[in-house]
Amino acid sequence: MWLDLQVQRGLQGAGQDFVLDVSLQCTQRQVVLFGPSGAGKSLTLKAVAGLLRPGQGHVRLQGQTLFDAATGVDLPPQRRRLGYVFQDYALFPHLSVRQNVAFGLEKGWLNPRIGQRFDAVEQWLHAFRIDTVGDLLPSQVSGGQRQRTALARALVTQPQALLLDEPFSALDHDLRQHLRQELEAVLDGAGIPLLLISHDPNDIEIFGGQIACIENGRLTSPPGSRQRPTRQPRLLPSLVSSPTSPGLEGKSNYQSVGDSESPKPRYICPRAAQMGDDPGA
Helix, strand or coil: CCEEEEEEEEEEECCEEEEEEEEEEECCCEEEEECCCCCCHHHHHHHHHCCCCCCEEEEEECCEEEEECCCCEECCHHHCCEEEECCCCCCCCCCCHHHHHHHHHCHHHCCCCCCCCCHHHHHHHHHCCCHHHCCCCHHHCCHHHHHHHHHHHHHCCCCCEEEEECCCCCECHHHHHHHHHHHHHHHHHHCCCEEEEECCHHHHHHHCCEEEEEECCEECCCCEECCCCCCCCCCCHHHHHCCCCCCCCCCECCCCCCCCCCCCCCCCCHHHHHHCCCCCC
């Protein structure tokens, strides 16, 4: 078990009360927290990352206590050694791709100097094939390259785990498929655990070694694992040859098209089957 999470937190907003009450033990290396918008997925991720303080409970990562209401332990986010990719990527618009990736390595959270090189940064720029656009600003690169930049920035610090908040939702269907496969290959190589939140069933097919379904702040069924088929990631030749190969660029598009190549996963959560292929449900 790499993550042991039990958190409770009451919240108020828009005249309504919301109670987050989640107990989750991650036993598989890749875990998907699945549910509709407003279910509490992002709040759960923020509680793990230290961006939301639970009222009760605990968070333990790789055997280390990050938060414990009973003992008063509450490590700040920068001491939790977690990589976090927000839904909107949260890149710094005034920093280049290379500077964005290097930001987490700077002591005191200073902006990396223009032209400064770190071996770890260059390694991840190359791994995600964005080394050729390293000196460009986020506004000058494609949506897929911005996504890769955010992933590289999260991984360059060698985190104990990677947290992803619906990382593919703003990309068109073809680019989503490419990046899912690309990320799976990178995580397999690095051996980094993943907790991904989504309301897209296609994310379950790729990353759902263990699936937990959440609605109204609570898990609706006990988290379970499913047997994933043994296969190699379906990386196309163009994905390996060039960071600017046709088919790897994409614009923001929330439309989802069914993937005829991928078998439908066996859902543990009934809600997942009801939602179908519409990531906006």
